[in-house]
Amino acid sequence: MPQLPDDLDAVAVRTWCSLALEALGRERAEIDAINVYPIADGDTGTNLYLTVESAAAAVEAVFAAHETGTTAPATADAVRAMAHGALIGARGNSGTILAQLLRGMAGVLADGGDAAHLRLALTRAAAAARQAVAHPVEGTVLTVATAAAEAAQGGEERELRAVVSAAYEGARAALARTPEQLAVLGRAGVVDAGGRGLVAVLGALVEAVTGQAPVRGPRAGSGKAAAPVDGGSVVGLPVGGVPIPAGGAPVEGPLDCPEDADGGGPAFEVIYLLEARDEQVDRLRTRLDALGDSLVVVGGDGLWHVHVHVDDAGAAVEAGVEAGRPYRIRITHFATESGHDVRVQAEPAQRAVVVVVPGDGLAGLCAEAGATTVIARPGEPPASGELVDAIRRAHAREVVLLPNDAALRHTAAAAAEQARTEGVRVALVPTRAAVQGIAALAVHEPDRGFDEDVVAMTAAAGATRYAELAVAERQSWTMAGICQAGDILGLIDGDVAVIGADVPATARTVLDRMLAAGGELVTLVLGEDVPDALADALAEHVREGHLAVDTVVYRGGHQRAPLLIGVE
Helix, strand or coil: CCCCCCCCCHHHHHHHHHHHHHHHHHHHHHHHHCCCCCCCCCCHHHHHHHHHHHHHHHHHHHHHHCCCCCCCCCHHHHHHHHHHHHHHHCCHHHHHHHHHHHHHHHHHHCCCCCHHHHHHHHHHHHHHHHHHECCCCCCCHHHHHHHHHHHHCCCCCCCHHHHHHHHHHHHHHHHHHHHHHCHHHHHHCCCCHHHHHHHHHHHHHHHHHHCCCCCCCCCCCCCCCCCCCCCCCCCCCCECCECCCHHHCCCCCHHHCHHHHCCCCCCEEEEEEEECCHHHHHHHHHHHHHHEEEEEEEEECCEEEEEEEECCHHHHHHHHHHHCEEEEEEEEEHHHHHCCCCCCCCCCEEEEEEEEECCHHHHHHHHHCCCEEEECECCECCCHHHHHHHHHHHCEEEEEEECCCHHHHHHHHHHHHHHHHCCCEEEECCCCCHHHHHHHHHCCCCCCCHHHHHHHHHHHHHCCEEEEEEECCCCEEECCEEECCCCEEEEECCEEEEEECCHHHHHHHHHHHHHCCCCCEEEEEEECCCCHHHHHHHHHHHHHHCCCCEEEEEEEECCCCCEEEEEC
């Protein structure tokens, strides 16, 4: 049996994220089914799952970076990664609030993970979440978070396990009372969906700390309805005359109350990440609050996650542009999402390509070629939910998915499997670099048979060797020897093959090594700050040393590597 933690260290944080993801995976359909506030769009469970998925992936990335070491990452690194991952991957109203809760906890737990720090972390998290919501409402996830923080308080002698258990029980009790606090929940006979998701996350924390899964199901002894709590499937007594659904099954009748279905609410949900200064965000909050409702702005240190429900989606995005640099913009039409839109939908295309690209420049190039793109910004790999969204946006019966990163292999496979359950035929071509994706897209022919097209694209990608230049962050041992911080590394097919002092000389050496095995076409993708003169010099170098080899150059925009190289 693994040793149980005396405090919340990095390993415990990793375990917590993994267990929370499993819990939400089990319960997201039931949470979706009881989602009636603020919009009855049936996606709260899915949004919470995708938010935690992003947080867990960020923590795993921290551990992966320490694979060659003998010690685990620092607790501060793990909790900050968890918070950052949740922030960039937050989905929906509840997911955005959960991201702020995790961020509030991380700010305290980075200094220590004992019982005293956890009590303070829960308190700070609940306060931060309330501050992030423009108009807090009781009977929601905010109420549940506050109750968890209050229940966790106690004498200094209480150990970590007692604190997490008390927080969980406090959250469960508060969740059972939410139908009494929020009229729409009482009429529907359900507890708050976001609150139930938070109970699942806190239950995972209990299991990570104590080694035992907490008691699930309705909390007895309240004298009230046995509301479905944390996976409960017991039909309880009526709330407001309406039976509570077993396992969170949909309820007929009460969900069709006027405020949920009369079309009087905002038509769109707008979400985006925003790079902006604090003072700009204060003005943005004021402007967005006037445009719509369900406004939640979370984050800090120059990076923010914005969520709002509005009728004018364009105005909400324009407000973000005025405040800073918005990206990962997602706009959802509630009527279309919830199935109430009576407009005739366009017939799906027969085939489409979805491609992950490392920068804006390649996104434009691939879009011109007809592909649906997902941008993987430095340090922000897309979660499976983003890839599923892109497959849906492609609106085709058949989709070829190009992840363009070996690290996205499992994420892309999960997205493909999800899309297949929705009736889309998806083929995953295991491209490991953007230049392989470009080669695959170049031979794509939508008019030929699906299997034939996939084989041709796979062959083109496989015939393309790939390389990239990177700047060493610290001294370390590589396949090419010991590098120092600031050295230029030339990676060929994922392994360090060249260590150089500057970008031009290292690039020339990498090209010569790659072309020594032959080649007909060199592809260069320049980073944002790389001058065109470098591309001209490298193209001339290829012409002089390798006859009959052509060179094509693309601008990649803001990407991790200063230079990507492909040889076909």
